Amino acid sequence: MLDVRGLRKIYGGHGREVEALRDLTFTLDPGELVCLVGPSGCGKTTLLKCVAGLLAPTSGEVLLDGSPVTGPRPGMAVVFQEYSRSLFPWMRVRDNVELPLRQKKSLGRQRRHALVEDALEAVGLTASAGAYPWQLSGGMQQRVAIARALAYEPEVLLMDEPFAAVDAQTRAGLEDLVRKLWQERGMTILFVTHDIDEAVYLGQRVLTLSASPTVVQDELKITLPHERDQLESRADARFAELRTHVYAQIRAAGTRPAPTA
């Protein structure tokens, strides 16, 4: 489905080169929900931008359904961390969700409206369709951004620390929303976060990244039951084991210099 092979990114300029990503290789199967977790400053956002086709890697490649990603693709949608800057304040919620669909010429007006209504209903914002994003709370704004991505009907949904800027309770609700939408719609999700608990709670697999220059430090299958619950799952002894494992990997990644390629 989504193949990342030998991805490397070096930022140049001003006579100084910074190797952000060294060598990243991983694969997402169709319909998989994978979380990427890593220490801050490890190039998570760089990685996600490369996968989304927003940034050209120095070497290596990203394949979506076997064909290389060289620019943004209609099969992918991105949910950014900075929802207030990603949504357009001059447009109502409904228009924000609809705008990307207007670019898909094959969609008729009715189909477009149906997709918008359906996406807003899925995130529980039907009543706010006529509001402006800045009239909504942070959590609701991020729901609008998620609805926009859903309406776009992507095969792969890329989420870049989407809940880092909302409070803990809102965050729990949004995490459950992501699980629910994933189960209902069966799309592939790559979820980037710096929060270990969030990664373990959400994912089927957790990829741990090393500190920069970044490599995949560890891969962990999450053996929690398919149905997750904020209280039960987090109280599960296995949850504690898994998060301890990821935590240890991150700590190891932070202290030990990454192996040279």
Add this chain to the structure above:
Amino acid sequence: MTPPPSATRPGAAALGLAGLLGLLLTVEVLPRSGVVSADYLPPTSRIVRALAVELNDRAFWRALGDTLTGWALGLAIAVVAGVVAGVLIGSVPFLRAATASTIEFLRPIPSVALIPLAVLLFGTGLGSTLLLVVYAAFWQVLVQVLYGIQDVDPVTRDTARSYNLGTWARVRHVLWPTALPYVMTGVRLAASVALILAITAELVIGSPGLGSRIAVAQTSQAVPEMYALIMIAGLLGLLINLAARTVERRALFWHQSVRGEAVL
């Protein structure tokens, strides 16, 4: 929506009004007490009487109409040209680099320095006024649009790119709304500058309008009438600024500077 701070305090408005009354009173007292000759500064009461006479004169209204025509036409041309040129230059890096020094050279040329050229080209007609007004107002708009185009938020840009928005959609839904606050500032500044230049052109060149009427009043020793006309010009400037601010607030209702506290 929180109203601007000055409107929340009724005291501030009263104080402003008191200052204005104080000015009018001073102008009344100075010539009457003989400190200033009434030949140069007639008392307020006489200016107001002259003003009343002006307001009943059809020639005055024609002059006002001429001034407003020159102002509005010139401003409209400058805004359209400034926005089109700004969007074009601002979104094409090559054009931007190629025109930057030329713009910096042309922009500081005072419009009034073009008066001889305007007279050569258009004589004393509306064309002269338009040339000066457009030249002065155009740069105000152009420079603001150029700033505005540069101000697109990186996350907004990435969002537009990730959803494959086409060129037109990006200009229409991303670039233009981002630049709009700047455009509005440019238009507001241009509106004030355009009035100054419209009246200057009439005053110096003699093209019909309030400016030439002021000149006529001055040369025929009608000093109270001259002050009355100057007052009208000032009021006009005030009204234009107020109108521009209202339009700005309406158009930018979504902008942080206007929307105030979020309503939940």
